[in-house]
Amino acid sequence: MADVEHPMGIKTVGEASAVATHMLRHEDINGSNRLFGGRLMEWIDDAAGIAARLQCGGNVTTAAIDTLEFKHPAYLNDIVVIEAWVTHVGNTSMEVRADTYVIDPASGERTMINHAYLTEVCVDDEGHPMTVPWGLVATTPEQHEECDGARRRAEIRKMRRAEGV
Ligand SMILES: CC(C)(COP(=O)(O)OP(=O)(O)OC[C@H]1O[C@@H](n2cnc3c(N)ncnc32)[C@H](O)[C@@H]1OP(=O)(O)O)[C@@H](O)C(=O)NCCC(=O)NCCS
Known part of the structure; x- marks a missing residue:
C-alpha cells in the first residue's frame, strides 16, 4: 500500500482515543435478560467515531x-467500558479498534465482552x-504489532x- 502524505x-x-462507560439499564436488556447487541453496537460506533474525529x-x-x-454476555447493572483508538490511517479512511469490558465493581477485574474493528x-x-x-505512528512494540x-x-x-466478496 502506497504511503500517503498527511x-x-x-x-x-x-x-x-475515546473511553465510554455505561451502566446497563432495563432499556439496554433484551428478551434473554442480556445486553442487547444492537445497543452495544451503537455505543461502539459512537466511541469509534469520536476516536476517529480526534x-x-x-x-x-x-x-x-x-x-x-x-x-461474553453482560447483564442488568453491569458496568461496561468501551475503549476505542485509531490503529491505522489510510488515505481517507482510518481503522479504529474498540474493546469492550465489563468491570467487576468489587475487584476491578475486567472481562472483555466484545472486540471490534471499524473503518x-x-x-x-x-x-x-x-x-x-494527520498520519499515525506507533511508539511501543505492542502498538507496532497492532498497527502491522x-x-x-x-x-x-x-x-x-475490489473483488466484491
Ligand atoms: C463511506 C463513504 C463516504 C465512502 O465513500 P466512497 O465514495 O465509497 O469513497 P471511496 O471508495 O473513495 O472510499 C473512501 C475510503 O473508505 C474506504 N472504504 C469505503 N468503503 C469501505 C468498506 N466497505 N470497507 C472498508 N473500507 C471502505 C476505502 O478503502 C477508502 O479508504 P482510503 O482512502 O484510506 O484508501 C460512502 O460510502 C458513504 O457515505 N457511506 C455511507 C456512510 C454512512 O452513512 N455511515 C453511517 C451508517 S449508519
Missing part, C-alpha cells in the same frame, strides 16, 4: 464494521471522503471490496 503531521497511537480533526462517517465479536472515513462538509490530515495487523486488515478489506 499535511498536518503525525499523531502517536493513543492520542486519538485523529482527523473533522467529520467522519462509518464505512464498515468487521470482526465484531461478542465474546471510519474522514469526510468534508458535503460528505465526500477527504485525506486524513491493521495495515494487513486494510489491504484485505481493499481486496475484498
Whole structure:
C-alpha cells in the first residue's frame, strides 16, 4: 500500500482515543435478560467515531464494521467500558479498534465482552471522503504489532471490496 502524505503531521497511537462507560439499564436488556447487541453496537460506533474525529480533526462517517465479536454476555447493572483508538490511517479512511469490558465493581477485574474493528472515513462538509490530515505512528512494540495487523486488515478489506466478496 502506497504511503500517503498527511499535511498536518503525525499523531502517536493513543492520542486519538475515546473511553465510554455505561451502566446497563432495563432499556439496554433484551428478551434473554442480556445486553442487547444492537445497543452495544451503537455505543461502539459512537466511541469509534469520536476516536476517529480526534485523529482527523473533522467529520467522519462509518464505512464498515468487521470482526465484531461478542465474546461474553453482560447483564442488568453491569458496568461496561468501551475503549476505542485509531490503529491505522489510510488515505481517507482510518481503522479504529474498540474493546469492550465489563468491570467487576468489587475487584476491578475486567472481562472483555466484545472486540471490534471499524473503518471510519474522514469526510468534508458535503460528505465526500477527504485525506486524513494527520498520519499515525506507533511508539511501543505492542502498538507496532497492532498497527502491522491493521495495515494487513486494510489491504484485505481493499481486496475484498475490489473483488466484491
Ligand atoms: C463511506 C463513504 C463516504 C465512502 O465513500 P466512497 O465514495 O465509497 O469513497 P471511496 O471508495 O473513495 O472510499 C473512501 C475510503 O473508505 C474506504 N472504504 C469505503 N468503503 C469501505 C468498506 N466497505 N470497507 C472498508 N473500507 C471502505 C476505502 O478503502 C477508502 O479508504 P482510503 O482512502 O484510506 O484508501 C460512502 O460510502 C458513504 O457515505 N457511506 C455511507 C456512510 C454512512 O452513512 N455511515 C453511517 C451508517 S449508519
